[in-house]
Amino acid sequence: MAQEANTENIQGDFDGNGTKEYVYTKVSDCGDECEGKCETTIYFSDKNIKPITISPANQGSLYNLGDLNGDGKEEIGFYPNWCTSCWHPFYVYTLSKTGWKPLLPSISTHCNQWEEDKFPIKKDPKRKGYVIVTSSKWEDDDIKIKVNSIKVN
Numbered sequence: 301m302a303q304e305a306n307t308e309n310i311q312g313d314f315d316g317n318g319t320k321e322y323v324y325t326k327v328s329d330c331g332d333e334c335e336g337k338c339e340t341t342i343y344f345s346d347k348n349i350k351p352i353t354i355s356p357a358n359q360g361s362l363y364n365l366g367d368l369n370g371d372g373k374e375e376i377g378f379y380p381n382w383c384t385s386c387w388h389p390f391y392v393y394t395l396s397k398t399g400w401k402p403l404l405p406s407i408s409t410h411c412n413q414w415e416e417d418k419f420p421i422k423k424d425p426k427r428k429g430y431v432i433v434t435s436s437k438w439e440d441d442d443i444k445i446k447v448n449s450i451k452v453n
Contacts, residue, residue, distance in 0.1 A: 312364035314349060314395055316373035321346045323362055323376065330358045334383035342378060352393055352400045354380055368403060368423055368431050369394060369453040375403055377421065386411035387436070390420040403431075403452055410436035410443050418445055429453045 311320045322345035330338035340357035354360070357380030365375040371394070378391045389406035407420040413436045424430035430449045437444050 310362050310364050312374040312376070314344065314374050314376060315346065316371065316395075319346070321349060323364075325359060325362060327357075327359050332383075334358050340378075340380060342376065349395065350399050352376075352378075354378055354391060356380070356382065358382055365392060365421060366423065368392070368421070370429060371453070379409070379420075392421055404433070404450060407433055407435045408437065412436065412443050413445050416445070424449050 311322050313320050314323070315321070323342060325340050325342050327338070327340050329336040334356065337355060338358050339353050339355040340360055342352040342354070342362065344351065357378075360378055360380040363377035363379070365377045367373060368375045373395050375392055375394045378393070380388055380391075382388060387408065387410055390409050391406050392403040393400045394403040409420055413420075413434065418434045420434050422432050424432045427449055429451055431452050432447060433450050434445060434447050437446050
């Protein structure tokens with residue numbers, strides 16, 4: 301299951317070298333009402349791993365998603381905080397030879413989905429190389445929660 305931390309650092313083997321790295325975030329240029337640039341940067345204790353910058357984001361929640369694509373490296377998830385709206389993208393990153401890249405496009409989520417404890421992504425236990433994506437969509441004047449199995453490798 302996903303490992304989350306808001307105030308504490310999470311850890312994981314994000315580069316696949318067998319050693320766990322700690323992860324932490326830092327916000328820059330963001331006021332109480334989300335005025336400014338509002339960038340959140342994810343840093344790693346292993347300085348050889350490049351940081352990830354997400355904008356706009358006023359802090360957020362980090363998740364160790366485990367190895368979703370079977371490449372021996374754990375993926376990292378980020379759910380950004382924002383001052384307005386209940387709609388937030390959920391980002392999933394995987395470390396490639398050239399640096400961090402999205403494992404798949406950001407997942408649209410609404411706070412209703414989170415309140416119902418429907419986490420945006422997990423490994424598909426029935427299909428190797430697939431993940432189950434749970435997203436929120438505005439449809440027929442209501443918020444619908446959609447679940448799809450998507451290939452990731």
